[in-house]
Amino acid sequence: MERYADILIIGGGLSGTMLAVQLLRLPLQQRILIIEPRAELGRGEAYSATELGHTLNGNAARMSVDPDNPDDLTQWLTTYIADGGWPESADQDVPISELFAPRGLFGVYVQERLAQAQVVGARQGSTVAHVRAEVTDLQINGGEVQLTLSDGQHLRGSRAVLATGMFPxxxxxxxxxxxxxxxxxxxxxxxxxxxxxxxxxxxxxxxxxxxxxxxxxxxxxxxxxxxxxxxxxxxxxxVRRQPPAWVDFLGEDFSISTPRQLLREVRRHCRDAIAQGVDWQAPLDTVRGHIARLWSQATDVQRRQFVRHVRPWWESHHHRxxxxxxxxxxxxxxxxxxxxxxxxxxxxxxxxxxxxxxxxxxxxxxxxxxxxxxxxxxxxxxxYDWRRVARPLPQQLLARGLVQPGPLALGIAAVEGAVVDAEGRVSDRLFAMGPPLRGMWWESTAVSDVAAQAKALAGRLVNNLRD
Ligand SMILES: Cc1cc2nc3c(=O)[nH]c(=O)nc-3n(C[C@H](O)[C@H](O)[C@H](O)COP(=O)(O)OP(=O)(O)OC[C@H]3O[C@@H](n4cnc5c(N)ncnc54)[C@H](O)[C@@H]3O)c2cc1C
Incomplete structure (x- = not known):
């Protein structure tokens, strides 16, 4: 049996699920299918964790999935804990906004947000269904996307989104x-x-x-x-601490563009912070908001310099x-x-x-x-290099020329979420979000990245469907 959807979301981890949430909130009737081999949506590898000790690496105040409400996770946790959930949270002895929640619990939060969005979407006739399979092939024929699944099924749709996450x-x-x-x-x-x-x-x-x-x-x-x-x-x-706010020095000085300038300025501000008795994490945390701009403006040579010389330092200082x-x-x-x-x-x-x-x-x-x-x-x-990923879909997409590697072969190339094919054409059918766009933004993986991309892409898809 062939099934049809307005939007086919390939991958039902955090990215695919949050995209569905954002789409359901928009005033347009849509049939959405999420194709995900795991039993549950919203989890992926990260939020399938079952150990309480495998926690988020940021506190609740930093991990909202709603870009319009930074307190969303704190509010959800407040109710969850008040209802008797996660009794061990008392051991952390901090306000709820400062709790580091188990990643498995974060998965429950994401699933609840999907369930709520489904109720909202149902009012305008929008639906989401989970198809439990791996997508092994994708073709675009006659203005339609056709998917082949691991169980031999075929799905058809108007648009498809690659939310396939990270490949270990x-x-x-x-x-x-x-x-x-x-x-x-x-x-x-x-x-x-x-x-x-x-x-x-x-x-x-x-x-x-x-x-x-x-x-x-x-x-x-x-x-x-x-x-x-x-x-x-x-x-x-x-270790992640809770640093105070620091002046947004990159927002005030757009002349900083090379990795060397960036490193020099960051070091200078960190020294200043320490001299004033302020945590060095405060200036570093202001850099995060500018990484996408700096990376996308950089030349390939500068990006390579960043990867070679700054990356190990960035990973250990930023991914805390x-x-x-x-x-x-x-x-x-x-x-x-x-x-x-x-x-x-x-x-x-x-x-x-x-x-x-x-x-x-x-x-x-x-x-x-x-x-x-x-x-x-x-x-x-x-x-991140799809040419080395031994899964059928990335291999097929590359072989069919439907995608091309992104900058430095990190993920795939895209323009505002629309995938670029091997000939350099920007697709109006195939989109991507999250880790596959690592090469476009450098940071395209964390909860805050995914949440922001889901909102922006949902708006774009709905406008695209109306055209
Ligand atoms: C262990 C771990 C811990 C993390 N902790 C944090 C954290 O504390 N804070 C933070 O901000 N970020 C964290 N991250 C980063 C980020 O939040 C996650 O990577 C996030 O899960 C990205 O969501 P995603 O849906 O894009 O990818 P994934 O979670 O990888 O989900 C992708 C999904 O796509 C499915 N899929 C792949 N290929 C296909 C296909 N061909 N057909 C159908 N389905 C397919 C997979 O089964 C998978 O479920 C963590 C990541 C990991 C791996």
Whole structure:
């Protein structure tokens, strides 16, 4: 059976779900289908978390999904907690706006906002349905989008949106060939970690927020042995604090455009802040609002400079750790149970089921060396280059010339959410949002990015449907 929709949303994580919420709020009758293999909408990888310790990395005041109401999550949590939900929130002993909520609970919040929007949408005859499958192919024929699904079904629609999220690096062919994926434990799989000898050594590749989650999972699973963390620069995420407001210096000086100028100004303001007894996070947080403009105005050379020289620093200073997780990392570090090595991963040497051995090259050295442990966790991040993503849809879209890689091959190219094909034509049928647009905006992943993009794209789609 073929089904038809005005808007086909491919992917039902935070992006796809928030887009549906925003579309349902608009005064136009629409049939929306969200195609998502997971059982529940609104969760994706991030908000499917089941551990209370896997929390958001920003407090409730920063994590509203409603760009028109920054207090939306705080208000939702206030009611949820008053009704007896999340009793453990009392342990944080802070006002609700400053709570760092479990990511699984955030998924419930997103789902409630969808349910409410469905009631609003139903009044004007708009509907949303969840089709549980993976989209394996997409074609545009005769002004219509046609989807092929993993279960053999076909769907047709007037417009389609790629809300396919992030593709973990571990699931790409590059790392498959090194055997890493097969050997590695899932960073969030606490049950699998319970099978480990609690005193055994665990190796972790990558030192960003996924590593932080993995350490939380190990602790939760009762692991008490050494944890050896390897990353190229050996930088840990800083802890997120609640800095006061700081002058929006980039908003006042549009002459700053190169990565070098940016770094110089940010450092200067951080020094000034520290000299005045203000947290350095205050000036840094003002930069966030300008990153999309700076990135989109930059040349490819400047973007490359940023990625090569500023990125590790930006990741550890900007993508900060929730306080409770940071406390755990700090404690394990001071107990010398967790050690951070500045070293690059060169490959999986052997894995006999009991002992896994990896080859690493310490930073600044020519020689490599071996490290062994009872288990390996790969938290080395995301594959943004669609040419390397071993999933059928990205491969098909590239092969059909319906998309082209974005700047620096990060995601795909688009103009205000409308996808650009291999010939450089801007589509009026195919759109994208969230992580696939990393190359267009640099930051295109966090809750605040996704929420803002969902609102803007919904408006654009509805105008587009009216034309
Ligand atoms: C572990 C983790 C923790 C995070 N924590 C935070 C945080 O604390 N704060 C913050 O601001 N941001 C956080 N983020 C970033 C951000 O909020 C998430 O990445 C967000 O989930 C992005 O939503 P998305 O829907 O675009 O992508 P995803 O959540 O990745 O969802 C995409 C969905 O698309 C589906 N899909 C993919 N391909 C297809 C296909 N071909 N057919 C059908 N469906 C498909 C997938 O099954 C998936 O469910 C986190 C991200 C991760 C991974």
């Amino acid at each position: 690096a571990a699931r790409t062919p590059q790392t498959h060939s090194s055997g890493l994926n097969a050997a590695a434990l899932d960073p969030w799989d606490v049950a699998a970690m319970r099978d480990l000898d609690p005193q055994s050594t665990v190796l972790i590749i990558g030192s960003g927020l996924t590593m932080v989650d993995a350490v939380v999972s190990l602790e939760q699973a009762g692991h008490r042995g050494p944890i050896e963390v390897f990353s190229r620069h050996g930088l840990l995420p800083h 750790s929730p306080p409770l997780s940071a406390e755990l990392i700090e404690r394990l570090h001071s107990e010398e149970r967790l050690r951070i090595h500045a070293a690059s991963f060169k490959g999986l040497e052997s894995d006999n089921g009991d002992v896994v051995t990896i080859r690493i090259r310490p930073r600044g050295q020519i020689d490599t060396c071996l490290m062994s442990g009872a288990a390996l966790i790969n938290s080395s991040g995301i594959e």
